[in-house]
Amino acid sequence: MSEGALPLAQAPRLDFTGWRGHLTALAIIAMAVLTLFFADVRSMVSIWWNASTFGHCLFIPFLIAWLVQQRLPGLRQLQPQTWTPGLLWLGLGALAWMLGEAAGVAVVRHGALIVMLQGAVIALLGPAVARALTFPLFYAFFMVPFGEELVPPLQLVTARLSMLFLGLSGVPAHMEGIFITTPTGYFEVAEACSGAKFLIAMTAYGTLVCNVCFKSWPRRILFMTGALTLSVLANGVRAFATILVAHLTTVDAAVGFDHVVYGWVFFAIIMIVVMATAWPFFDRKPGDPWFDPRALQGAVAAGGHAGRMAGIALALIVAAPLWLAASAATGHPLPDRIDLPRVQGWSRTAMPQSYPWKPRFDGADHFVMGRYADAAGHVVDVAIAAYDRQEEKREIVGYAQGAADPDSQWVWSSPAPAPANARGEQITAPGPVVRHVVSYYRIGANDPTGSKSRVKVETMLARLLGRDQRAIAILVSAEDGDGRPADPAIRAFLGDLGPVKDLADRGIGIR
Template sequence: MMQARALPSAWAGDAGWPRQLRALAGLWLAILLLYWRDAADMVAIWWTSSTYGHCLFLPPIIGWLVWQRREGLGRITPRFWAPGLVWMALGAAFWLLGDAGSLGVIRHGALILLLQGAVAATLGPAVVRGLLFPLFYAFFMVPVGSELEPALQLLTARIAVALLHLFQVPAHLEGIFITIPTGYFKVAEACSGAKFLVAMTAYGVLVCNVCFRSWTRRALFLGGALLACLLANGVRAFGTIYVAHLTTIDAAVGFDHVVYGWLFFALVMAGVMAVAWPFFDRRPGDQAIDGEALAAIPARAVPPMPVALAAALALILAPPVWSRISTHWGSADLAPPLLPQVAGWHRVATPMRAPWQPRFDGADHRVMARYADGQGHVVDLAIASFGWQQEGRELVGFGQGAADPEGDWSWTSPAWAPVGARGEAIAAPGPVLRHVVTFYRVGGGAVTGSEATVKLETMKARLLGRDQRAVAILISAEEGEGAPADAAIRAFLAALGDPVRLAEAAAPPR
């Protein structure tokens, strides 16, 4: 009864929770209004991408986690807290980095940091300690994990081929393509298991908090759950191909449609929970937090309300304002790039075995041509140039580059490339194999093949208002009998010379 009577007095009073919650609501409203595009993008990704569909359940789960802690929180007197403004400043800085590099995942994470920082700035350290897990768990709302798809495609393909060999089925692996006597199969992005791994991580962390106290048990449970998810997806891919080997490809497709999906994931999850159940060491009625111990945390660095709110609003406003200014300073107009004259090579119009064109959405200019020499080598040269970059028009980003995820071409594996370039092998149905070498350049910087370097240089240019002109140069050749793609690309590069001259002609630095 003493606990029940303590709650009303702790939650009541204009100097306590009501006033602080009004301040928090005001800051959250300001954040969501100023960064509404990022919030809307996150929700749109949750709604449209099967990889992140589970994120739709996370806001109510976080609300439930907070509700679990209501009795303990009711014993705490919330206060403004200056270090919470540092938390918000960190979110503002990360948002600027994400905006400068056109990295949606960083901007989305920064939005979560801003919302968390507002909680810390208005409610104080004791409340933050009580809400530590719900605040941390909010990061799982950030759509991240699809970047693992290429590696998971390769892993799934290798597991499937290993099991096929175990069952005496002849199978040949070429990147993510598996060939058996019945036909060939591609481990597509949707079959990589990334969406199950991402969802299992979010679910496993929640179970670790709700059902376990021991950190050792938590680590073993989470590691076992993720391993089971990866192995189960490889077994599913094997099962589909094995059905095709025993029957027909049509029957295998039907089998895959029945087995694959959230039902499959639910069965894996149920199996993991059944194994872990006997080892749970937190009872359902256990207290989530110790409110009395948290209430004893001393109040320090408590700024006046007007100062705290003014500083918080300044931190919220600063990033989008600076982003507008720096974009204006660094943007420029570009003339269409001219295709080069290459000694010993001439332009040809011979058809490709499978139509190919790199994807660079938002580019100011794109040109492409096919060249041949007198030795039977044939290459395709593509150039894309940008006068400035932002989300939706960027040199490096999801879907940009040699393999359009909405087209017929798929990334299969890394490939040879000269120093300062990126090499990759891509494939189209047939299969038709193609080798692509890519050079990037931002502003007046060095030519590089590193996407991370491109992002870093773009961030620097945007943050400091420098030259944001950028160019991509792709040199590609089809793989054919007696006409290896590497040989054609090497011969063309030798005749072309330093690609820096071509990059400067396409996007001259200021």
């Protein structure tokens, strides 16, 4: 031992006792989660910053800090302890992250980070402290940017509400999917007009109000129901008012009206109306305690050492990415090229499209597309995209992938007819030009499907269990016009094509 060095027995050691020790252990685990899964943390914060739908998430960490600060007087009367069952919640979060990573579902990975942090709190601070922090821990889920799947149905709801109000006001209108035509013009209930951002933000705000201002569960349920219903109805009124302004004045005036109401006034007015209506029914007083420390603490059993508990927690966290790396498939090669099929009765044609259409499949290893015509005058477009494996930004289904490229003028309009094992969509471009698209997806040797959720599950199983990860998308589309409906053309082509599974086999090289 060198001169001046402390004997090992006298070397300083971390003290993991008391509040300071337990919080130190918690800080170590929290830092490990944020560091190990930093890519997901960064992507989540990027969504908060760049997507207006989730801008409210930027305030959630500060609200959680405020909620904890409100509970500090009672927390100081509690004694932290380790609690082994908390590791089950942390382990569930690690498992969820692994499944989300394998399936390529960002929202699952983001939610899993929150669950892991919650599990660390429960395991390292104990059941009494966790119960005292139940609402702040639960409220952390609002940091997860979720709810994008609500956009298409809310677009349709907003369009139908607009049609209802237009009918009541005597304005003649026709609706096709999310598009409304009046004598003044042609209006699209776009994603930004769906009201999803306000519904999601109102859910987060309403949940906070329910905890801060109410004790009674019936009052909380009534408040949330009223707040969310009013948000949806008010968004329908806003869309209707925009169309009405265009009908009474000009489209340019309506655009200006919509930007002002949508950007600055709308949500504030709804919040004021909601709070003014609910104010007389608040049953929690400002000075009411959040919990009874004596009832929560009870007889505290001696817990394990916080340092050892932190070590177990760290092992659970690290195990998730290690397992995924160890069980990753070696991969199966795709053919050097894929070709469009030869279909009896159909021939390739150079006939131009009414409006240029090309589906989007970022990172595809192979992509081919062509146009076919038959003797009956049917015309279809066929696109095939193949991947040797899927990973982040190379996914066969996901945001921006598929029939309607958000960077193009094509927008999703409504569901469309499709075979039982396929996905049918109606998309629309300026003109308007309407298309119906039938999409098939296939992972490895599984049967073709049109279900995006099934694709995610099959992708997840392939990555976790080392199965064939090759994936292919086959899209058949036709323009829908007067005297030339899309659905008969698509049905005729698929009937002459034969089993889509055979085409998928050739595309990914199974046979």
